Amino acid sequence: MKEEITAFIQEINEYEDFEDDTDLFENGILDSLTLVLLINNIEERLGVFIPEEVVTLENFATVNKIAGMVSSLKGE
C-alpha cells in the first residue's frame, strides 16, 4: 500500500523526495489542489471510496498515515 501511495504522490510531483514519515503538508509536497488529485487517484485506481469525514490533516499527513487509513477503509 505504501508503495502505491508513494507512486501516486510521485506522479503528482515528480521532483520531491520524501520518506514514509515525512509531513507532506509541512514540507509543501501536497496542498489543497494536489490533495484532490491524490484522492481521485486512490479512489479510481485502488477502488476505495474516501468519505468526506476521513479527509483530515491527521489522516493525510504522511505516506504511513494515508496507507494505514486506506488499508482500514478496504477492510484489510
Next chain:
Amino acid sequence: MITNVFQYLEASADRYPDKIAFADSEKSVSFGELREKAYAIADSIYEKCGEIKNEPVGVYMYKGVDCLIAFMGIVCSGNFYSPIDRHSPKARIDRIVDTLSPKAILYNDEPFEGKESICIDINKTERFERGYRYYNDNIDTDPLYVLFTSGSTGQPKGVTISHRGVIDYAEWLYDTFAFDETTVFGNQAPFYFDNSILDIYSTLRNASTTYIIPERSFTFHKDLFAFLKDNKINTIFWVPSALVSVANSGILDREEVPKLDKILFCGEVMPNKQLNVWRRHYKDALFANLYGPTEITDVCTYFIVDREFADDEPLPIGFACKNTDIIVLNDKDEKVTAPKEKGELCVRGTCLSMGYFKDYEKTDKAFVQNPLNKFYHEMIYRTGDIVEYNEHGELMYLSRKDFQIKHQGHRIELGEIDTAGGSIEGVNTCCALYDDVNKHIVFFYVSDTDITDKGIYRELKNRVPGYMLPSKINRLENMPLNINGKIDRVYLKELMKG
C-alpha cells in the same frame, strides 16, 4: 474629517469597546483592546526609535491577530507598515528587508535575524501616558503600507499605498455592500496580499468582526465548513482558487452549507463552471466579482452577478468603482469605447498607489501622464491587462500584456523564476513559461553539469515561494533564440505542447 485609518479604529472602539474585532484560532482582540495595544506599541516605537514619522516599520510574524495589532500600533505611531512573510525563503525576505530598510521590525515570538534594525516584541510593550496621539499630524497622502509583489528582475516591488487610497476604498465598499456591525468576515487572504485590505479596513470602519481562517482549512474542507459555522461567518472575500477548490471537492452537495449572505472574490479569473455550483447552493446570496491590481488599492472595477451565465462563458469584471475612472487605451494610446475592441486597462483616481518603494524607474513606467489630458498633470496607472467591452458595456478581462501570470491566485512575474533559476550553480540559461492548458509553470534550462531535474527543483524551493515552483522541468541541449537574440518563447511554447 477622516484623514487617517486609525480614526476608524477610534470610532469603533468608542462605540463597541468589547466587541471582537479580529480573531484567529488561538486568540481574539476587541476594538477597545486593539486600540489600547496600538497605543502601547506606538509608545514603544517612540521609546526605542525616537520621534520618527512616515518611516517604514516591518512586521515579522506568522499570520494572526498579532499582525493586525502590530499594523495598528505602527499606524498610531505615525509611520507605515510592511508585512514580511515568514513563510518566504530567507533570500527573498532579505531582499525585501534590504529594500525596505525598516526603522524597526515588530515580532511576537522570534526576532528577525539579519539586517541591523531595532526589533520590538509586541508582547513586551508598555503604555506611557503621553497625552497626545502621534498620528494627529499625519495627512491623508502619507503612506499607510507597503506590500511587496513579484518583480520581473527578481527584485520584489514594494507597492506604496496612502491612507486616502484605503479610505476611498473602505467608503466605496460600505456604499456598495452595506457592511455593518453584524457583518462577520471569514478572512482567507494573506496579509501580504492586498485582498486582505477589504477584510481589515471594512472591519475597522464598520465595527464588523473578522475571523482569520486557518490556512489548512482550505485543504480540508470539512474543517473549513466547521470554522465558518462555528464563528457564524456571513461574508467571505476569497481568491477564486479557494472557491474553485471547495466547488470541485463536492462538499457543497454533500453537507449542509454554512449560512453566507455575501460572497465576493478577486485576484484571478473566476470560472463560471465552479461559480454556478456555488450559486446553486446560495440562491439568495450576493455574488460579486472584483478586479484590480495592488497598485490601485485592491479593487478598481466590480461586477455584481445579476444574471445567469453558462459554464463556459467568461464572467465580466464589470464597471469602475465610484470615484475611480477606467480608460481603455489601444496601442496608439487612443481611447477605446466600442465593444470588442481590445486595449489596455488604465486607471485614474484617488486609489492610485504612490508608486514602487525606492524604485523611481519602475514607477515612472507604470504611472504615467494621462495621454488624453493635454492640460494639466494627471497620473494614470497602466495595469498591463488587456480588456474589451462586451455588448452590455461591461469590461471583460482577456489576458496579460507581458510575462506576468496569475497562478493559484498569486501574481507572478515569470522573470522572477528565471532570475532564481539562473542563480543556481550549474544552470547556464533558463526560462520559465506558463502552460495555459494544464495551468502550471514549466521550467526550461541548459546546463553543462550533471545537475538533475530534481536538483533544480530542490534549489528553486530554497529561492522562491511554493506557488512559483514549476510542475514540469525540462533540460535542453541549447536554449532556442529568436531573431533578436532573445530566448524564443514562441518556440518553447510549441515544445511545451509536445
